[in-house]
Amino acid sequence: MPTIVRHNPSGKHYILLGAGYSQWATARPNRFFGDLFPLQSEGQARLVCLCDAQGKIEWSYADRITVIAVDDQSPQAALANFQTRPPIEDKSK
Structure with missing residues (x-):
């Protein structure tokens, strides 16, 4: 069954196919100091x-x-059988 989503700015409905995450970094020479800064x-x-x-x-x-x-269920109905539990503490810190 597909996951149906709404694009909030336009109000249009879509099928969710997947998700992605990206990071980027760029650097260009400074006008006065070139590659130094x-x-x-x-x-x-x-x-x-x-x-x-x-x-x-x-x-x-x-x-x-x-x-x-x-x-074919609302997110609220899909999560209705799960109990809310306190967050798990991060012991690596």
Whole structure:
């Protein structure tokens, strides 16, 4: 069964195909100091792969997506049988 999602900015519904995560970093020479003090930028993106009714594949940022149905159930109904437990402590710190 597909996972149905809504693209919040447009209101369109899609089938969720998968998710991806990317990071990047770039550096270019500084105008005055060249490679000694390069201008750097970096970032990350959480993306989801979506399919529309015509089969067209699109990518969207994950924070713009809301899950509507999982296996023909609302997310609330799908999680109804699971108990909420306290978070697990990270003992590696």
